Amino acid sequence: MSLKRQLLIASLLTLLIPWLGLQFVLELDDALRQQALQQMQSQAQRTASTAAAVLYNDMPPGPDTPTLYAPLLKRPLNLDGYGDDWPGYDDDIASERPASSGEAAQWQLAVYGEQLYLLLRVAKPDPVYFDLGRPQQPSERLRLVWQERGERHERLIRTPAPGPVVGWIDDPRPQPDYRIRGVWQAHGSGYQVELQLPLTDGGFGFTVERPDHQGSSHTVAGTAVAQLVTRSRPLEQALSGHLSPGQHLVVLDPSGWVIARNDSPAEDTTPDFNSLSPLDIAERISLNGLRTLIRLYQPKPLYYPLQADQQRQPLRPDSPLIRTESGLALMISEALPDGRTLILTQSLDQLLTLSGSALGTVIARSTLLVITLMLVLLGYSSWLSWRITRLQRAVNASVDSDGRIVAAMPESRAGDELGELSRQFRQMIDKLQGYTQYLESFSRRLSHELKTPVAIVKSSLENLSRTDTSTDQQAYLERVGHATDRLSQILQGMSEAARLEQSFDHAEHEDFELAEVAAQATAAYQSLDPGHKIRYQGPASGCPMHGSPELLVQMLDKLVDNARDFTPANGLIEVRLGAQDGHYELSVFNEGSALPEHLASEIFSPFVSLRTGQAEGHLGQGLLIVRLIAEHHRGQAQARNADNGVAFTIRLPRP
Template sequence: MTLRRKLLLVALCTLALPVAGWLYVRQMETLLREGQAQALTASARAMARSLVVTDAPLPPAGPVWYVQQTANPITIDGYGDDWAPLTPWSQPLDKRGKLLLAEDADWLYLFAEVRSAQRTRADADDPRALAADHLVLSLGRGELSRRYLLASAAPGLVTARPLDPPVDGLPNLITAQWQEDGGGYRVELRLPRSLKLDALGLAIYDPTNGGDPQSVQARPLVAYSPALSKELSQLALDGVQARVLAPQGWLLAQTGHLAAPATAPGDQPGWFAALVYRFLLADQVGEAELWMQDVPKLDAAEVNQASRGKPATLWRQGEARGSVVLAAAVPIESDDQVRGVLLLEQASRAVPLLANRALLGLLLTSFGVLLVAGAILLVFATRLSIRLGRLRDAAERAQLNDGRLDEPFPMTGAEDEIGDLARSFERLFEVVGGYTDYLRTLASKLSHELNTPLAIVKSSLDNLEHALQAQQAMPPDAQPYMLRARDGVARLGQLVRAMSEASRMERAIAAAEPEDVDLVAVVRGCGEAYRPLAGTRRLETELPDGPMMMHCAPELIAQALDKLFDNALSFTPEQGWLRLSLRATQHGAEIELANQGPPLPAAMQGRLFDSLVSLRDKATPGDAPHLGLGLYVVRLVAERHGGVALARNLEDGSGVAFTLQLHGMPRQRL
């Protein structure tokens, strides 16, 4: 991974700043909501106590029957068509039925539906009616109550038979409609509102289950109370919607309406801000659908919790975009009994606006800091990469030049760690360059220094041999040793002359004059000259079709090719092959001579082009030694033309290839 990418990853660590800020804004938003919830709960508690103190018409504790309001009169026919709008809020009747109660200005309507697959039928005036399927209806007003038996042997109009003695104010005759189907039966009736009933009981008797056929338990009747609504309106706060609910969730009174506080045009949150608040900042914001419906019963967990004596709060979505609604439900308690639930709802845009503004400011600041930090780190990484690249290029140039610096090492004057590294590299390459120069001149120095000792040894051997021969005193066994000594002196002389020749060759290569020539013609001529020398070996040439001009020294290139061919010929087996090729490159030309033979040792591939290095077998006594100067000359020629000499094993392992990469010689300015 590059430095720029690493520093970019480091810059991304600054993302922890907006994350921490986001968590802080969430915490702030939670604290604001908790404070507002506590304030609204305190107001709801105060209103609940006021309702109890002022003797507001609250529902009694315990189970009740809720009477819904109907806008149109209901036809008494035993069918539930007219009850369809009220059916979703039916009340359970025992375990096998449901009950619907409704009222208008004149009548109290009752509709009971009982599920029963098997029935025993009898009319209400039949002595066996109490043993058949029937309903027991109880009407109550104040302390007075009276029971009635509802039973029928067939669908149609039925008359309820009183089970109790007459009671003043309660009817003696009640008519109803009885209808049946395969799943059970339905009973529908109506009673005058003038009876002023405040309690009602209805029980289902099934002969198969047994029990008391006349037992019925009455419950108080509750309905929406305008009087309680008026009392509630005097206590409600502005901009707050207040509702009084029975412990079961039935609506008893309502006043006020939700009104979000007016805001400036610029404070109106957009859809994106609303989404940001809902999904990033707000926690547990409920849906608004349940609370917005105009229904007679509110079945919510917060209402159920308040009916058990524990206050509860809820945040939900508001009707207006970008607003939220806080709902607080508290129990209305009297004599340690929960008489109802007071529900206050208040719309607010303050919390979302404050949270959105805080988050927006934080994000803008954080991303600004992130961008600045990222840009600074990117610039720093880019500059650092460029400086390191300059060091790398300088080191590679020095490596190609055997450690010699052709120009001052870059950034040695910098005061930072890279400057220290550059100065260390410069000192290292100065030492390597000096050692390389010493090795380059070692041959000429040795040849000069060894000439005199060799001459002394040779003359001494000659004098010794003449002296012994003159006295005829040379032992026969000494003759082989004398010959070996002369052979060794001759070989040392050849070595000294070869080293002198290498020095002269370096000077000759450096002094060569360039000219514009066609490399194709040069390489073709060398290839044609090598064919007779190849003998039984096969020589192939691969040359471009057109000319390839280069400003170079053709005699040096031919000399380098001679050395390469001589080297390749010595390693190519009989009946083997050689391939000489020339191709153009982006910066010049490339000449390659490949031959079949053994691969190059891995340890020697980097030293093949050094002076006095050879892979050929050692010469036998009497043979001229091989000094390993041929490939050294090849490297000097390549460097004189601005290129390099390379050696590699062929991919298929069949042999080796030596390559001359030539860039041309610089033109001399007149």
């Protein structure tokens, strides 16, 4: 799996953060709804007590009493015989029982102040109007009936032609009642009457009468005398102070008619779009999405038309969550002592504001942050993948198919782990190139060193086979012996270096005192070689070291042995130890000839030796062993010319 895909999976796991936040928001929303229901229940009980006190002397009609409902108007109507200023007129005139196409009349009642309004539309293409010359002749007329203080009252509405009308007392000698007035207008399919009359607290009814073919009057439409029900202004005023923002309250009579309605609009917290920053717009979109998710997990709401004048929906649905004309809401109903019912609803927008705007904003912002983080991770992973690919190509370009180093890697200046890895690869390739060169030079030097003894052995054996004198034979045999000794020294030196490198894996490291080891080893060298002055210069203690003391003694053996070969008789060989910042400097100085400058950096390589004479054939493996032991202890080996001699210095890190 590629690094980019791994980072993609890791970034997708960060989506658990908003998911867990959503689960918490859902639990919080449910807890807020339960708490809101409890608060609404207490509020409904207090409000019901207030409503019961206001309605104490107002007895509602019984459940079997016929009723007529008249909604309240916000302003008085213009009596012109047209219904364009009536509420709901564009949606057809409403009545207690909506008229079908075959009914003769449609009507609507309304109340403003102490006035009752009636709008009546009658379907009659050729109406017969009232004839002033023949008043007893049947004609189109409207009979109004109401009860007031136990008395029955009747008024007739008739007209000789469309225009203003008043109520008439139906007596042998008719008298006008100017409290009832209105306008009679004709339209294409009949006529329309708009009336205003005093509001009564008793029953009210009306009938539409017209002449039949026999010349007598008969009723074609209307309603029987029924209890007039309308909204109570005193009750609405008394209950107006009991609502919180986002709440809606209605009081129903036993027949389901609304006798009180109050609204407390929720505060509009929508900011000006032009004042929002791009981040605020993205946050609003995320918040709306969160609210949509909350609604998906909420119980399915029942529809309840709160704005209807008569509400026949069940007062206590299975779930308190309802859907109204204005959105989702919580509903609580409370029964009043007189058979009426109080219904209190709370808009869920307020609860969503609590659970959405407070914590929901945090979740929305975290979602945006996670999405941004995912994009950043994907971009970063692509950048890392590109850098790794470039590093891979650089490594492949540095090594050919045969494993030869053909080019150096480009230098990286990045300060992160990949930059460090690139530099480590560069160092590794440089070391491999040096090791390859070492192997190539090793084979050449080894071939050069082996040619001489092999040639001596071959020539001596050939000469030995051609001579008969014992003296010559003895000389040739001695030459063969010297040549084989030299071959043995070469092979022994090679084996010693190989065994030393293998022993590094099994060397045991321990804590020891470097000063004591150097001083004791120097004293042993002096006792074994009285022909030179060998002494130790440095502290007696205080140089703790962690490593292999045996390997360090072997390193000193090689350095001192190398110094004896180049130091004249009674010359000085000095083992020095000093502490610098972060490291020790262990050096061996010897008097004698200077080191050639061109060999200062190669003296620790194999097959490099300055010995002549009896030391001929020496492979120079001793200083190679010194360098290997120093590098095993994470140190460095250096050689330099000093006053009247040469100093070999080993830098070892302090623990």
